Amino acid sequence: MRHEYEYSCRIIRQLTRWKLQTRSRLVTQLTLNEGPMAMPRRQQFVVWYKKAGSAFCAVALMGLSSACSQEPKAAKLREMAISDEAQTKRAVRKAEIGELIEQLGSVNGLRHAFTKVVDQCVGPRSTNFKDQVPSDYQLSCSMTAVAYYGVRGNIEEILSGIDRIKIADWGTHNALGKRLPGSPGSVEYALDYYQKGGLREDGRMPEPNLEAPGLKITWDQRLFNKKRVEDILPCPERVSESVPYYLCEIEPGPKSTANTVRAKHGTVLRLEIAGLTPPLGKGYYEVPRKK
Numbered sequence: 001m002r003h004e005y006e007y008s009c010r011i012i013r014q015l016t017r018w019k020l021q022t023r024s025r026l027v028t029q030l031t032l033n034e035g036p037m038a039m040p041r042r043q044q045f046v047v048w049y050k051k052a053g054s055a056f057c058a059v060a061l062m063g064l065s066s067a068c069s070q071e072p073k074a075a076k077l078r079e080m081a082i083s084d085e086a087q088t089k090r091a092v093r094k095a096e097i098g099e100l101i102e103q104l105g106s107v108n109g110l111r112h113a114f115t116k117v118v119d120q121c122v123g124p125r126s127t128n129f130k131d132q133v134p135s136d137y138q139l140s141c142s143m144t145a146v147a148y149y150g151v152r153g154n155i156e157e158i159l160s161g162i163d164r165i166k167i168a169d170w171g172t173h174n175a176l177g178k179r180l181p182g183s184p185g186s187v188e189y190a191l192d193y194y195q196k197g198g199l200r201e202d203g204r205m206p207e208p209n210l211e212a213p214g215l216k217i218t219w220d221q222r223l224f225n226k227k228r229v230e231d232i233l234p235c236p237e238r239v240s241e242s243v244p245y246y247l248c249e250i251e252p253g254p255k256s257t258a259n260t261v262r263a264k265h266g267t268v269l270r271l272e273i274a275g276l277t278p279p280l281g282k283g284y285y286e287v288p289r290k291k
Contacts (some may be wrong), residue, residue, distance in 0.1 A: 072123065072138050074242065080139045081121040081245035086285045090119065093143045093284035097273055100167060100215075101147045104271055107161040109153035111265065114256035116232045118275075119143045121245035124289060135289065139244065142275030142283035146232055148258055150265025151219065156194050158269075159210075163187040168212035185211030198223045214277055219269040220262070229270040231258040 072080075080086065097117065105112035121141040151158060163170070171179045171186030182188045190208035198205050207227060210217040221227045235248035250256055261268050276282060 074123075074244065077121070077123045077139055077244035080287050081141060086121075086141060089285040090141070090143070094119075097143065097145045100273060101145070101271065103165055103167050104147070104162070104217075105149065107158060107165060109151060109158045109161065110269060111150040111152065113148045113150055113261040113265075114250060114252060115145055115147040116235075116248070116250045117143065117145045118235075119245070119247040120243060121285075123242070123244060137286045138289050139285075139287040140283045141245065141285040144275040145271075145273040147271040147273075148229075148232075148256075148261050149269040149271070150261050151267035151269050152265060155219065155222075155267070156191055159187050159190050162210065162217070168210075168215050170210045170212050172211070173213070185209060214274040216272040216274075217269065218272075220267045222267075228262070229258060229268050232256075 094117070101112060101115055104110065119141070120143075121139055124135050124138050169179050171181070171189070172183035173179050179186070182192070184206060187210065190210065193205050193208045196205065198207075204224065207221055207223075209219075218229045220229055232250070234254065235250060239246045258268050258270070277284070
């Protein structure tokens with residue numbers, strides 16, 4: 001594939017540069033150590049180094065080319081990405097995302113404004129000098145989403161409403177996956193932050209948000225620096241041909257932005273849904289690599 005070939009070329013150029021630099025340093029060292037009478041020995045060394053370096057580069061290129069030739073072609077990857085099985089799992093994942101967005105919108109005081117969904121599939125990660133372990137899949141597809149809501153009313157009441165609908169176990173989790181009560185990322189911490197005015201004895205408290213595996217909620221802050229939530233990036237007009245499948249949608253329309261929601265409601269709340277779903281951190285559809 002094109003990107004693998006380009007990477008191979010970069011590797012070979014780097015190897016050639018390394019060979020020339022190393023040869024120059026070693027020849028200089030021989031000159032300093034042995035004086036002008038060491039010329040024959042230096043010439044023998046240069047001949048040997050040229051042969052060894054060329055052989056090394058050739059072996060490296062053969063290895064990279066062999067790895068590339070074993071990977072599925074772009075057309076085959078695209079065929080996998082739009083297969084019936086992929087489309088079925090794609091629909092399931094999109095429905096899960098839609099349900100989460102709708103559940104959050106049911107909280108009193110929140111008005112769903114717009115959503116950006118990015119659905120993409122990537123091919124396998126090949127073995128090379130940067131990454132010696134190949135990926136376990138030929139194709140992996142994931143779907144991410146960012147939903148924006150207008151906030152009407154008191155943010156503390158809305159946070160309590162989010163806690164009541166139980167769409168996630170908000171807060172920091174330990175290595176065993178157990179939530180730590182009152183930890184940053186929890187509703188308890190956020191409410192405590194506003195009750196204390198963002199201050200404690202040792203100084204300012206970190207700004208609150210809600211975090212859970214695969215989910216994050218942020219909102220416009222009203223204390224101190226009054227930090228606002230990030231706006232979305234527009235969908236790209238085109239993507240690389242090496243990407244087997246890519247779909248970006250902003251609903252209800254591409255002109256939707258956080259600023260338009262802020263102008264209408266005053267405060268903006270943002271829900272981020274990760275593409276790799278917990279607990280295993282995998283995409284919604286994967287094709288295992290052939291052994």
